[in-house]
Amino acid sequence: xxxxxxxxxxxxxxxxxxxxxxxxxxxxxxxxxxxxxxxxxxxxxxxxxxxxxxxxxxxxxxxxxxxxxxxxxxxxxxxxxxxxxxxxxxxxxxxxxxxxxxxxxxxxxxxxxxxxxxxxxxxxxxxxxxxxxxxxxxxxxxxxxxxxxxxxxxxxxxxxxxxxxxxxxxxxxxxxxxxxxxxxxxxxxxxxxxxxxxxxxxxxxxxxxxxxxxxxxxxxxxxxxxxxxxxxxxxxxxxxxxxxxxxxxxxxxxxxxxxx
Amino acid sequence: xxxxxxxxxxxxxxxxxxxxxxxxxxxxxxxxxxxxxxxxxxxxxxxxxxxxxxxxxxxxxxxxxxxxxxxxxxxxxxxxxxxxxxxxxxxxxxxxxxxxxxxxxxxxxxxxxxxxxxxxxxxxxxxxxxxxxxxxxxxxxxxxxxxxxxxxxxxxxxxxxxxxxxxxxxxxxxxxxxxxxxxxxxxxxxxxxxxxxxxxxxxxxxxxxxxxxxxxxxxxxxxxxxxxxxxxxxxxxxxxxxxxxxxxxxxxxxxxxxxxxxxxxxxxxxxxxxxxxxxxxxxxxxxxxxxxxxxxxxxxxxxxxxxxxxxxx
Numbered sequence: 001x002x003x004x005x006x007x008x009x010x011x012x013x014x015x016x017x018x019x020x021x022x023x024x025x026x027x028x029x030x031x032x033x034x035x036x037x038x039x040x041x042x043x044x045x046x047x048x049x050x051x052x053x054x055x056x057x058x059x060x061x062x063x064x065x066x067x068x069x070x071x072x073x074x075x076x077x078x079x080x081x082x083x084x085x086x087x088x089x090x091x092x093x094x095x096x097x098x099x100x101x102x103x104x105x106x107x108x109x110x111x112x113x114x115x116x117x118x119x120x121x122x123x124x125x126x127x128x129x130x131x132x133x134x135x136x137x138x139x140x141x142x143x144x145x146x147x148x149x150x151x152x153x154x155x156x157x158x159x160x161x162x163x164x165x166x167x168x169x170x171x172x173x174x175x176x177x178x179x180x181x182x183x184x185x186x187x188x189x190x191x192x193x194x195x196x197x198x199x200x201x202x203x204x205x206x207x208x209x210x211x212x213x214x215x216x217x218x219x220x221x222x223x224x225x226x227x228x229x230x231x232x233x234x235x236x237x238x239x240x241x242x243x244x245x246x247x248x249x250x251x252x253x254x255x256x257x258x259x260x
Numbered sequence: 261x262x263x264x265x266x267x268x269x270x271x272x273x274x275x276x277x278x279x280x281x282x283x284x285x286x287x288x289x290x291x292x293x294x295x296x297x298x299x300x301x302x303x304x305x306x307x308x309x310x311x312x313x314x315x316x317x318x319x320x321x322x323x324x325x326x327x328x329x330x331x332x333x334x335x336x337x338x339x340x341x342x343x344x345x346x347x348x349x350x351x352x353x354x355x356x357x358x359x360x361x362x363x364x365x366x367x368x369x370x371x372x373x374x375x376x377x378x379x380x381x382x383x384x385x386x387x388x389x390x391x392x393x394x395x396x397x398x399x400x401x402x403x404x405x406x407x408x409x410x411x412x413x414x415x416x417x418x419x420x421x422x423x424x425x426x427x428x429x430x431x432x433x434x435x436x437x438x439x440x441x442x443x444x445x446x447x448x449x450x451x452x453x454x455x456x457x458x459x460x461x462x463x464x465x466x467x468x469x470x471x472x473x474x475x476x477x478x479x480x481x482x483x484x485x486x487x488x489x490x491x492x493x494x495x496x497x498x499x500x501x502x503x504x505x506x507x508x509x510x511x512x513x514x515x516x517x518x519x520x521x522x523x524x525x526x527x528x529x530x531x532x533x534x535x536x537x538x539x540x541x542x543x544x545x546x547x548x549x550x551x552x553x554x555x556x557x558x559x560x561x562x563x564x565x566x567x568x569x570x571x572x573x
Contacts, residue, residue, distance in 0.1 A: 061549065164564050
Protein backbone atom coordinates (compact mmCIF):
# COMPACT_ATOMS: atom_id res chain seq x y z
CA UNK A 1 0.00 0.00 0.00
CA UNK A 2 2.77 2.33 1.03
CA UNK A 3 4.73 1.37 -2.06
CA UNK A 4 1.74 1.94 -4.30
CA UNK A 5 1.17 5.44 -3.00
CA UNK A 6 4.86 6.22 -3.36
CA UNK A 7 4.75 5.07 -6.99
CA UNK A 8 1.60 7.07 -7.49
CA UNK A 9 3.28 10.19 -6.07
CA UNK A 10 6.33 9.61 -8.28
CA UNK A 11 4.13 9.21 -11.31
CA UNK A 12 2.23 12.39 -10.50
CA UNK A 13 5.48 14.25 -9.93
CA UNK A 14 6.84 12.99 -13.24
CA UNK A 15 3.66 14.00 -15.06
CA UNK A 16 3.60 17.41 -13.41
CA UNK A 17 7.22 17.96 -14.43
CA UNK A 18 6.51 17.11 -18.02
CA UNK A 19 3.31 19.06 -18.14
CA UNK A 20 5.09 22.09 -16.86
CA UNK A 21 7.52 21.98 -19.79
CA UNK A 22 5.35 20.58 -22.57
CA UNK A 23 1.77 21.13 -23.60
CA UNK A 24 -0.37 20.46 -26.64
CA UNK A 25 -2.37 23.65 -26.26
CA UNK A 26 -0.91 26.75 -27.88
CA UNK A 27 0.07 29.00 -24.95
CA UNK A 28 -0.10 32.03 -27.26
CA UNK A 29 -3.59 31.08 -28.47
CA UNK A 30 -2.78 32.16 -32.02
CA UNK A 31 -5.34 31.99 -34.84
CA UNK A 32 -2.55 31.21 -37.29
CA UNK A 33 -1.03 28.32 -35.42
CA UNK A 34 -2.75 25.49 -37.29
CA UNK A 35 -1.88 27.06 -40.60
CA UNK A 36 1.77 27.43 -39.56
CA UNK A 37 1.84 23.88 -38.29
CA UNK A 38 0.66 22.58 -41.67
CA UNK A 39 2.60 24.95 -43.90
CA UNK A 40 5.96 25.19 -42.18
CA UNK A 41 6.15 22.00 -40.12
CA UNK A 42 4.20 19.74 -42.55
CA UNK A 43 1.79 18.80 -39.78
CA UNK A 44 4.51 16.77 -38.07
CA UNK A 45 4.16 15.95 -34.33
CA UNK A 46 4.57 19.03 -32.17
CA UNK A 47 4.63 19.97 -28.50
CA UNK A 48 4.74 23.44 -27.02
CA UNK A 49 7.82 23.39 -24.89
CA UNK A 50 9.11 25.99 -22.43
CA UNK A 51 12.61 24.67 -22.95
CA UNK A 52 12.67 26.45 -26.31
CA UNK A 53 13.38 30.01 -25.17
CA UNK A 54 12.46 32.91 -27.40
CA UNK A 55 13.69 36.22 -26.03
CA UNK A 56 12.19 39.30 -27.66
CA UNK A 57 11.14 42.72 -26.37
CA UNK A 58 7.41 43.07 -25.55
CA UNK A 59 7.17 45.70 -28.25
CA UNK A 60 9.28 46.23 -31.35
CA UNK A 61 10.82 49.68 -31.02
CA UNK A 62 11.93 49.40 -34.64
CA UNK A 63 9.76 47.01 -36.65
CA UNK A 64 12.59 46.67 -39.21
CA UNK A 65 14.95 45.44 -36.49
CA UNK A 66 13.30 43.29 -33.86
CA UNK A 67 16.06 41.56 -31.87
CA UNK A 68 15.57 37.87 -31.25
CA UNK A 69 17.52 35.39 -29.14
CA UNK A 70 16.44 31.78 -29.49
CA UNK A 71 17.87 29.01 -27.34
CA UNK A 72 16.80 25.37 -27.66
CA UNK A 73 19.94 23.93 -26.08
CA UNK A 74 17.95 22.65 -23.07
CA UNK A 75 16.55 20.00 -25.44
CA UNK A 76 19.92 18.40 -26.08
CA UNK A 77 20.53 17.46 -29.69
CA UNK A 78 18.46 19.43 -32.20
CA UNK A 79 18.35 18.53 -35.89
CA UNK A 80 16.69 21.66 -37.17
CA UNK A 81 15.75 24.99 -35.64
CA UNK A 82 13.17 27.11 -37.44
CA UNK A 83 12.12 30.69 -36.66
CA UNK A 84 8.92 32.27 -37.90
CA UNK A 85 6.73 35.32 -37.29
CA UNK A 86 3.18 34.10 -37.77
CA UNK A 87 1.42 37.26 -38.90
CA UNK A 88 4.13 38.39 -41.29
CA UNK A 89 3.21 38.30 -45.00
CA UNK A 90 6.28 36.04 -45.25
CA UNK A 91 6.29 34.14 -41.95
CA UNK A 92 9.43 32.03 -42.26
CA UNK A 93 12.48 33.92 -41.04
CA UNK A 94 15.33 31.48 -40.73
CA UNK A 95 16.20 27.84 -40.52
CA UNK A 96 19.27 26.45 -38.86
CA UNK A 97 20.86 23.04 -39.02
CA UNK A 98 22.93 23.21 -35.86
CA UNK A 99 25.19 20.23 -36.82
CA UNK A 100 28.07 20.87 -34.38
CA UNK A 101 26.93 24.32 -33.17
CA UNK A 102 24.70 24.87 -30.15
CA UNK A 103 21.02 25.08 -31.14
CA UNK A 104 20.77 28.76 -30.37
CA UNK A 105 20.97 31.90 -32.46
CA UNK A 106 20.67 35.66 -32.26
CA UNK A 107 19.25 37.57 -35.20
CA UNK A 108 17.18 40.68 -35.95
CA UNK A 109 14.04 40.45 -38.01
CA UNK A 110 11.34 42.55 -39.67
CA UNK A 111 7.78 42.33 -38.41
CA UNK A 112 4.75 43.68 -40.22
CA UNK A 113 2.47 43.96 -37.18
CA UNK A 114 1.96 42.58 -33.70
CA UNK A 115 2.64 38.86 -34.04
CA UNK A 116 3.58 35.63 -32.31
CA UNK A 117 7.27 34.95 -32.90
CA UNK A 118 8.08 31.25 -32.70
CA UNK A 119 11.00 28.92 -32.66
CA UNK A 120 10.49 25.25 -33.50
CA UNK A 121 13.24 22.76 -32.71
CA UNK A 122 13.19 19.30 -34.27
CA UNK A 123 14.67 16.64 -31.99
CA UNK A 124 15.99 13.23 -33.02
CA UNK A 125 12.63 11.56 -32.31
CA UNK A 126 10.94 13.58 -35.09
CA UNK A 127 9.00 15.88 -32.73
CA UNK A 128 9.00 19.65 -33.15
CA UNK A 129 9.33 21.48 -29.82
CA UNK A 130 7.80 24.93 -30.13
CA UNK A 131 8.49 28.01 -28.03
CA UNK A 132 7.41 31.56 -28.65
CA UNK A 133 6.43 35.01 -27.51
CA UNK A 134 4.03 37.74 -28.54
CA UNK A 135 5.49 40.98 -29.85
CA UNK A 136 3.63 44.24 -30.28
CA UNK A 137 4.74 46.30 -33.27
CA UNK A 138 3.86 49.52 -35.03
CA UNK A 139 4.18 47.65 -38.29
CA UNK A 140 5.45 48.31 -41.75
CA UNK A 141 8.63 46.30 -41.30
CA UNK A 142 8.08 44.09 -44.32
CA UNK A 143 6.44 46.52 -46.70
CA UNK A 144 8.88 49.36 -46.16
CA UNK A 145 11.91 49.48 -48.43
CA UNK A 146 15.26 48.72 -46.83
CA UNK A 147 17.17 51.83 -45.84
CA UNK A 148 20.34 50.51 -47.42
CA UNK A 149 19.05 50.12 -50.95
CA UNK A 150 18.10 53.80 -50.81
CA UNK A 151 21.72 54.80 -50.25
CA UNK A 152 24.24 54.88 -53.06
CA UNK A 153 27.00 52.58 -51.86
CA UNK A 154 25.20 49.37 -50.94
CA UNK A 155 25.97 47.76 -54.28
CA UNK A 156 29.70 48.26 -53.77
CA UNK A 157 29.59 46.83 -50.26
CA UNK A 158 27.17 43.99 -51.03
CA UNK A 159 28.24 40.80 -49.29
CA UNK A 160 30.90 42.54 -47.21
CA UNK A 161 31.37 40.80 -43.86
CA UNK A 162 32.31 42.15 -40.45
CA UNK A 163 32.84 39.37 -37.97
CA UNK A 164 34.55 38.50 -34.73
CA UNK A 165 35.23 35.27 -32.92
CA UNK A 166 35.30 35.13 -29.11
CA UNK A 167 36.58 32.29 -26.96
CA UNK A 168 34.12 31.58 -24.15
CA UNK A 169 34.45 29.00 -21.39
CA UNK A 170 33.63 25.86 -23.41
CA UNK A 171 32.60 27.23 -26.75
CA UNK A 172 33.42 29.91 -29.32
CA UNK A 173 31.05 32.73 -30.08
CA UNK A 174 30.78 34.04 -33.61
CA UNK A 175 29.11 37.31 -34.46
CA UNK A 176 28.93 38.30 -38.11
CA UNK A 177 27.32 41.13 -39.99
CA UNK A 178 26.79 40.85 -43.73
CA UNK A 179 26.02 43.92 -45.83
CA UNK A 180 22.83 43.09 -47.69
CA UNK A 181 19.58 45.04 -48.31
CA UNK A 182 17.41 41.95 -47.61
CA UNK A 183 14.59 43.30 -49.77
CA UNK A 184 11.36 41.38 -49.27
CA UNK A 185 9.86 41.89 -52.73
CA UNK A 186 6.75 43.34 -51.06
CA UNK A 187 7.61 46.92 -52.01
CA UNK A 188 6.47 47.92 -55.49
CA UNK A 189 9.39 48.08 -57.91
CA UNK A 190 11.93 46.39 -55.62
CA UNK A 191 12.25 42.64 -56.23
CA UNK A 192 12.99 40.14 -53.47
CA UNK A 193 16.73 40.26 -52.94
CA UNK A 194 18.08 38.54 -49.88
CA UNK A 195 20.87 36.48 -48.43
CA UNK A 196 19.74 32.87 -48.75
CA UNK A 197 22.40 30.57 -47.36
CA UNK A 198 25.26 30.90 -44.96
CA UNK A 199 27.51 28.12 -43.77
CA UNK A 200 30.19 28.17 -41.08
CA UNK A 201 33.11 25.82 -41.76
CA UNK A 202 36.17 24.90 -39.75
CA UNK A 203 39.81 25.05 -40.90
CA UNK A 204 39.40 21.61 -42.55
CA UNK A 205 36.45 23.04 -44.53
CA UNK A 206 34.00 20.77 -42.67
CA UNK A 207 30.62 22.39 -41.99
CA UNK A 208 30.05 23.48 -38.37
CA UNK A 209 26.56 24.84 -38.91
CA UNK A 210 24.30 25.74 -41.81
CA UNK A 211 21.70 28.51 -42.10
CA UNK A 212 18.92 29.25 -44.56
CA UNK A 213 17.75 32.85 -44.35
CA UNK A 214 14.52 34.32 -45.68
CA UNK A 215 13.22 37.78 -46.58
CA UNK A 216 12.14 38.86 -43.06
CA UNK A 217 15.70 38.80 -41.70
CA UNK A 218 16.61 42.45 -41.05
CA UNK A 219 18.75 44.44 -43.46
CA UNK A 220 22.51 43.89 -43.02
CA UNK A 221 21.93 40.72 -41.00
CA UNK A 222 23.81 40.38 -37.73
CA UNK A 223 24.02 36.74 -36.65
CA UNK A 224 25.19 35.41 -33.31
CA UNK A 225 26.19 31.75 -33.12
CA UNK A 226 27.80 29.52 -30.50
CA UNK A 227 30.25 27.03 -32.02
CA UNK A 228 32.47 24.34 -30.57
CA UNK A 229 35.84 25.82 -29.54
CA UNK A 230 37.55 26.89 -32.75
CA UNK A 231 40.30 29.38 -33.64
CA UNK A 232 39.47 30.05 -37.21
CA UNK A 233 36.35 29.60 -39.33
CA UNK A 234 35.19 30.44 -42.80
CA UNK A 235 31.81 31.82 -43.77
CA UNK A 236 30.39 30.76 -47.12
CA UNK A 237 27.09 31.90 -48.51
CA UNK A 238 25.15 33.40 -51.37
CA UNK A 239 22.05 35.48 -51.96
CA UNK A 240 19.05 34.61 -54.14
CA UNK A 241 20.77 36.28 -57.13
CA UNK A 242 23.84 34.11 -56.76
CA UNK A 243 26.12 36.76 -55.29
CA UNK A 244 28.64 35.04 -53.03
CA UNK A 245 29.56 35.82 -49.44
CA UNK A 246 32.94 34.57 -48.26
CA UNK A 247 35.10 35.49 -45.32
CA UNK A 248 37.71 34.03 -42.98
CA UNK A 249 37.48 34.86 -39.29
CA UNK A 250 40.21 34.30 -36.71
CA UNK A 251 39.69 34.53 -32.97
CA UNK A 252 40.69 37.81 -31.32
CA UNK A 253 40.93 41.44 -32.34
CA UNK A 254 43.12 43.37 -34.74
CA UNK A 255 45.98 45.27 -33.10
CA UNK A 256 45.03 48.77 -31.97
CA UNK A 257 46.12 51.38 -34.48
CA UNK A 258 47.58 48.75 -36.77
CA UNK A 259 46.23 45.57 -38.30
CA UNK A 260 44.36 45.68 -41.52
CA UNK B 261 -41.65 66.22 -18.93
CA UNK B 262 -41.63 62.58 -19.88
CA UNK B 263 -39.20 63.42 -22.69
CA UNK B 264 -36.80 65.17 -20.38
CA UNK B 265 -35.35 62.06 -18.78
CA UNK B 266 -33.78 60.54 -21.94
CA UNK B 267 -32.33 63.93 -22.79
CA UNK B 268 -30.82 64.28 -19.36
CA UNK B 269 -29.40 60.80 -19.72
CA UNK B 270 -27.87 61.66 -23.06
CA UNK B 271 -26.46 64.91 -21.71
CA UNK B 272 -24.91 63.24 -18.70
CA UNK B 273 -23.42 60.50 -20.83
CA UNK B 274 -21.90 63.12 -23.12
CA UNK B 275 -20.43 64.81 -20.07
CA UNK B 276 -19.13 61.48 -18.94
CA UNK B 277 -17.52 60.99 -22.31
CA UNK B 278 -15.95 64.44 -22.12
CA UNK B 279 -14.76 63.81 -18.57
CA UNK B 280 -13.25 60.58 -19.85
CA UNK B 281 -10.92 62.60 -22.06
CA UNK B 282 -9.99 65.23 -19.50
CA UNK B 283 -6.26 65.56 -18.80
CA UNK B 284 -7.21 67.30 -15.51
CA UNK B 285 -4.34 69.74 -15.99
CA UNK B 286 -3.38 71.50 -12.74
CA UNK B 287 -0.90 74.33 -13.21
CA UNK B 288 1.47 74.38 -10.26
CA UNK B 289 3.21 77.64 -9.47
CA UNK B 290 6.96 77.11 -9.10
CA UNK B 291 8.19 80.73 -9.17
CA UNK B 292 6.95 84.28 -9.72
CA UNK B 293 4.39 84.03 -12.55
CA UNK B 294 5.79 80.62 -13.51
CA UNK B 295 3.63 77.49 -13.73
CA UNK B 296 4.37 73.86 -14.57
CA UNK B 297 1.84 71.24 -15.69
CA UNK B 298 3.33 68.03 -14.44
CA UNK B 299 3.00 64.91 -16.59
CA UNK B 300 2.83 61.37 -15.26
CA UNK B 301 6.03 59.33 -15.06
CA UNK B 302 4.60 56.69 -17.36
CA UNK B 303 4.65 55.48 -20.95
CA UNK B 304 2.09 56.64 -23.47
CA UNK B 305 -1.09 54.63 -23.03
CA UNK B 306 -4.85 54.69 -23.55
CA UNK B 307 -5.43 55.91 -19.98
CA UNK B 308 -3.01 58.81 -19.73
CA UNK B 309 -3.69 60.04 -23.26
CA UNK B 310 -0.03 60.97 -23.65
CA UNK B 311 0.10 63.23 -20.61
CA UNK B 312 3.54 62.05 -19.58
CA UNK B 313 5.27 65.34 -20.28
CA UNK B 314 5.82 68.61 -18.45
CA UNK B 315 4.64 71.78 -20.11
CA UNK B 316 5.01 75.25 -18.60
CA UNK B 317 4.02 78.85 -18.97
CA UNK B 318 5.26 82.19 -17.69
CA UNK B 319 2.79 85.00 -17.04
CA UNK B 320 4.47 88.33 -17.77
CA UNK B 321 3.16 91.90 -17.97
CA UNK B 322 3.45 91.63 -21.75
CA UNK B 323 1.49 88.38 -22.01
CA UNK B 324 2.00 84.67 -21.52
CA UNK B 325 4.94 82.61 -22.82
CA UNK B 326 4.18 78.89 -23.28
CA UNK B 327 6.90 76.24 -23.27
CA UNK B 328 5.81 73.10 -25.12
CA UNK B 329 2.23 72.33 -26.07
CA UNK B 330 1.75 68.69 -25.06
CA UNK B 331 0.87 65.46 -26.89
CA UNK B 332 -2.45 66.26 -28.64
CA UNK B 333 -4.83 68.92 -29.88
CA UNK B 334 -7.02 68.14 -26.88
CA UNK B 335 -4.10 68.69 -24.48
CA UNK B 336 -3.25 71.97 -26.18
CA UNK B 337 -6.83 73.18 -25.79
CA UNK B 338 -6.98 72.12 -22.17
CA UNK B 339 -3.61 73.78 -21.53
CA UNK B 340 -4.99 76.96 -23.01
CA UNK B 341 -8.08 76.75 -20.80
CA UNK B 342 -5.88 76.13 -17.74
CA UNK B 343 -3.85 79.24 -18.55
CA UNK B 344 -7.06 81.26 -18.91
CA UNK B 345 -8.11 80.17 -15.41
CA UNK B 346 -4.87 81.72 -14.04
CA UNK B 347 -4.64 84.91 -16.07
CA UNK B 348 -6.64 86.98 -18.56
CA UNK B 349 -3.38 87.93 -20.30
CA UNK B 350 -3.10 86.90 -23.95
CA UNK B 351 -0.63 84.26 -25.04
CA UNK B 352 2.15 86.03 -26.93
CA UNK B 353 4.75 83.37 -27.61
CA UNK B 354 5.07 79.59 -27.76
CA UNK B 355 8.42 77.78 -27.68
CA UNK B 356 8.82 74.14 -28.64
CA UNK B 357 11.88 72.60 -26.96
CA UNK B 358 12.38 69.72 -29.42
CA UNK B 359 10.72 67.57 -32.05
CA UNK B 360 9.26 64.75 -29.96
CA UNK B 361 5.48 64.30 -30.26
CA UNK B 362 4.56 64.80 -26.59
CA UNK B 363 6.13 68.27 -26.74
CA UNK B 364 4.55 69.76 -29.85
CA UNK B 365 1.34 68.00 -30.94
CA UNK B 366 -0.79 70.40 -28.87
CA UNK B 367 0.31 73.33 -31.06
CA UNK B 368 -2.99 73.48 -33.00
CA UNK B 369 -4.54 75.24 -29.99
CA UNK B 370 -1.99 78.05 -30.39
CA UNK B 371 -1.99 78.48 -34.14
CA UNK B 372 -2.57 82.27 -34.11
CA UNK B 373 0.35 82.75 -31.71
CA UNK B 374 3.97 82.87 -32.92
CA UNK B 375 5.41 79.37 -32.39
CA UNK B 376 9.19 79.19 -32.39
CA UNK B 377 11.69 76.35 -32.28
CA UNK B 378 15.29 75.73 -33.28
CA UNK B 379 15.80 75.14 -37.01
CA UNK B 380 16.68 71.50 -36.43
CA UNK B 381 13.44 71.05 -34.51
CA UNK B 382 11.37 72.68 -37.24
CA UNK B 383 12.98 70.44 -39.84
CA UNK B 384 12.52 67.37 -37.66
CA UNK B 385 8.82 68.10 -37.19
CA UNK B 386 8.42 68.74 -40.90
CA UNK B 387 10.03 65.38 -41.74
CA UNK B 388 8.87 63.13 -38.92
CA UNK B 389 5.81 64.91 -37.53
CA UNK B 390 3.23 62.86 -39.44
CA UNK B 391 4.92 59.61 -38.49
CA UNK B 392 4.93 60.70 -34.82
CA UNK B 393 1.26 61.66 -35.05
CA UNK B 394 0.28 58.28 -36.57
CA UNK B 395 2.26 56.48 -33.91
CA UNK B 396 0.59 58.48 -31.14
CA UNK B 397 -2.84 57.40 -32.40
CA UNK B 398 -1.68 53.84 -32.08
CA UNK B 399 -0.32 54.41 -28.58
CA UNK B 400 -3.00 56.56 -26.93
CA UNK B 401 -6.02 56.15 -29.21
CA UNK B 402 -8.93 58.58 -29.40
CA UNK B 403 -7.27 61.18 -27.17
CA UNK B 404 -5.52 62.15 -30.41
CA UNK B 405 -8.68 62.73 -32.44
CA UNK B 406 -8.46 65.84 -34.61
CA UNK B 407 -4.73 66.27 -33.97
CA UNK B 408 -2.59 67.33 -36.88
CA UNK B 409 0.98 68.47 -37.15
CA UNK B 410 1.75 72.19 -36.85
CA UNK B 411 5.31 73.00 -37.87
CA UNK B 412 6.63 75.91 -35.75
CA UNK B 413 6.55 78.94 -38.05
CA UNK B 414 9.51 80.76 -36.58
CA UNK B 415 13.12 80.05 -35.79
CA UNK B 416 14.13 80.49 -32.16
CA UNK B 417 17.41 82.41 -32.18
CA UNK B 418 19.81 81.85 -29.28
CA UNK B 419 20.16 84.94 -27.09
CA UNK B 420 18.06 86.98 -24.67
CA UNK B 421 14.40 87.81 -25.29
CA UNK B 422 12.57 90.15 -22.94
CA UNK B 423 8.90 89.58 -22.16
CA UNK B 424 7.34 92.18 -19.83
CA UNK B 425 10.10 92.16 -17.24
CA UNK B 426 11.22 88.55 -17.71
CA UNK B 427 14.59 88.07 -19.38
CA UNK B 428 14.49 84.73 -21.19
CA UNK B 429 17.81 83.33 -22.38
CA UNK B 430 17.41 80.89 -25.27
CA UNK B 431 20.19 78.33 -25.50
CA UNK B 432 20.63 75.97 -28.46
CA UNK B 433 21.96 72.58 -27.36
CA UNK B 434 21.74 69.00 -28.64
CA UNK B 435 22.13 65.38 -27.70
CA UNK B 436 18.63 64.26 -26.72
CA UNK B 437 17.75 65.15 -30.31
CA UNK B 438 19.70 67.02 -32.96
CA UNK B 439 18.27 70.32 -31.66
CA UNK B 440 17.32 70.88 -28.02
CA UNK B 441 16.17 74.31 -26.92
CA UNK B 442 16.76 75.27 -23.30
CA UNK B 443 15.22 78.39 -21.77
CA UNK B 444 16.67 80.11 -18.72
CA UNK B 445 14.44 82.74 -17.15
CA UNK B 446 17.16 85.00 -15.74
CA UNK B 447 14.54 86.96 -13.81
CA UNK B 448 13.27 84.03 -11.74
CA UNK B 449 16.21 81.63 -12.06
CA UNK B 450 14.02 78.89 -13.53
CA UNK B 451 15.74 76.67 -16.10
CA UNK B 452 13.44 74.91 -18.58
CA UNK B 453 15.73 72.09 -19.61
CA UNK B 454 13.38 70.21 -21.96
CA UNK B 455 14.31 66.56 -22.36
CA UNK B 456 18.01 67.15 -21.82
CA UNK B 457 17.13 66.55 -18.16
CA UNK B 458 14.91 63.81 -16.76
CA UNK B 459 14.15 63.54 -13.07
CA UNK B 460 13.14 60.24 -11.48
CA UNK B 461 12.14 58.95 -14.90
CA UNK B 462 14.27 56.92 -17.29
CA UNK B 463 15.60 59.13 -20.12
CA UNK B 464 14.52 58.29 -23.66
CA UNK B 465 16.96 57.95 -26.54
CA UNK B 466 15.23 57.51 -29.94
CA UNK B 467 17.27 60.34 -31.50
CA UNK B 468 20.02 60.61 -28.90
CA UNK B 469 23.71 61.23 -29.47
CA UNK B 470 25.18 60.40 -26.10
CA UNK B 471 28.45 62.35 -26.25
CA UNK B 472 26.69 65.51 -27.37
CA UNK B 473 24.07 64.98 -24.67
CA UNK B 474 26.76 64.76 -21.97
CA UNK B 475 28.42 67.93 -23.25
CA UNK B 476 25.05 69.69 -23.13
CA UNK B 477 24.53 68.53 -19.54
CA UNK B 478 27.95 69.98 -18.67
CA UNK B 479 26.82 73.28 -20.13
CA UNK B 480 23.60 73.19 -18.11
CA UNK B 481 25.64 72.65 -14.94
CA UNK B 482 27.50 75.87 -15.65
CA UNK B 483 24.32 77.98 -15.83
CA UNK B 484 23.17 80.18 -12.97
CA UNK B 485 19.74 78.85 -12.01
CA UNK B 486 17.66 78.10 -8.91
CA UNK B 487 15.10 75.59 -10.11
CA UNK B 488 15.24 73.16 -12.99
CA UNK B 489 12.08 72.11 -14.81
CA UNK B 490 12.84 68.79 -16.55
CA UNK B 491 10.94 67.52 -19.57
CA UNK B 492 9.75 64.60 -17.45
CA UNK B 493 9.63 64.36 -13.66
CA UNK B 494 9.38 66.80 -10.75
CA UNK B 495 10.96 70.26 -10.93
CA UNK B 496 13.94 70.30 -8.63
CA UNK B 497 16.40 72.80 -7.14
CA UNK B 498 20.03 72.57 -8.22
CA UNK B 499 21.70 70.06 -10.50
CA UNK B 500 19.98 66.87 -9.24
CA UNK B 501 18.17 66.09 -12.51
CA UNK B 502 21.27 66.94 -14.57
CA UNK B 503 23.44 64.59 -12.50
CA UNK B 504 20.83 61.84 -12.58
CA UNK B 505 20.48 62.05 -16.37
CA UNK B 506 24.25 62.08 -16.87
CA UNK B 507 24.64 59.12 -14.53
CA UNK B 508 22.00 57.09 -16.37
CA UNK B 509 23.47 57.84 -19.79
CA UNK B 510 26.91 56.90 -18.49
CA UNK B 511 25.61 53.60 -17.20
CA UNK B 512 23.75 52.91 -20.44
CA UNK B 513 26.75 53.63 -22.61
CA UNK B 514 29.28 51.65 -20.58
CA UNK B 515 26.91 48.72 -20.10
CA UNK B 516 26.15 48.47 -23.83
CA UNK B 517 29.76 49.07 -24.89
CA UNK B 518 31.00 46.30 -22.60
CA UNK B 519 28.26 43.97 -23.85
CA UNK B 520 29.15 44.65 -27.49
CA UNK B 521 32.83 44.13 -26.74
CA UNK B 522 32.10 40.78 -25.07
CA UNK B 523 30.03 39.55 -28.02
CA UNK B 524 26.49 39.69 -26.61
CA UNK B 525 23.57 39.39 -29.03
CA UNK B 526 21.11 42.27 -28.73
CA UNK B 527 18.21 40.23 -27.37
CA UNK B 528 20.45 38.63 -24.73
CA UNK B 529 20.61 42.08 -23.12
CA UNK B 530 16.88 42.56 -22.57
CA UNK B 531 17.10 41.96 -18.80
CA UNK B 532 20.26 43.70 -17.63
CA UNK B 533 21.90 43.65 -14.22
CA UNK B 534 21.48 47.33 -13.48
CA UNK B 535 22.37 49.07 -10.22
CA UNK B 536 19.33 49.90 -8.08
CA UNK B 537 19.65 53.67 -8.67
CA UNK B 538 19.10 52.90 -12.37
CA UNK B 539 16.46 50.17 -11.97
CA UNK B 540 14.41 52.39 -9.68
CA UNK B 541 13.95 55.14 -12.24
CA UNK B 542 10.31 55.20 -13.42
CA UNK B 543 9.55 53.01 -16.49
CA UNK B 544 13.09 51.63 -16.65
CA UNK B 545 11.78 48.19 -17.66
CA UNK B 546 9.97 49.66 -20.66
CA UNK B 547 12.46 52.34 -21.63
CA UNK B 548 15.69 50.37 -21.47
CA UNK B 549 14.78 47.89 -24.28
CA UNK B 550 13.97 50.87 -26.48
CA UNK B 551 17.40 52.37 -25.81
CA UNK B 552 18.97 49.00 -26.48
CA UNK B 553 17.35 49.06 -29.91
CA UNK B 554 18.45 52.67 -30.56
CA UNK B 555 22.04 52.44 -29.40
CA UNK B 556 23.30 48.87 -29.68
CA UNK B 557 23.64 48.54 -33.48
CA UNK B 558 26.34 51.24 -33.70
CA UNK B 559 28.25 49.96 -30.65
CA UNK B 560 28.09 46.41 -31.96
CA UNK B 561 29.31 47.51 -35.42
CA UNK B 562 32.32 49.15 -33.76
CA UNK B 563 33.06 45.96 -31.79
CA UNK B 564 32.74 43.77 -34.90
CA UNK B 565 34.99 46.07 -36.89
CA UNK B 566 37.81 45.07 -34.52
CA UNK B 567 37.42 41.39 -35.41
CA UNK B 568 40.29 39.62 -37.21
CA UNK B 569 39.00 38.69 -40.61
CA UNK B 570 39.63 38.65 -44.31
CA UNK B 571 37.05 39.01 -47.05
CA UNK B 572 36.93 36.24 -49.63
CA UNK B 573 38.31 32.75 -49.30
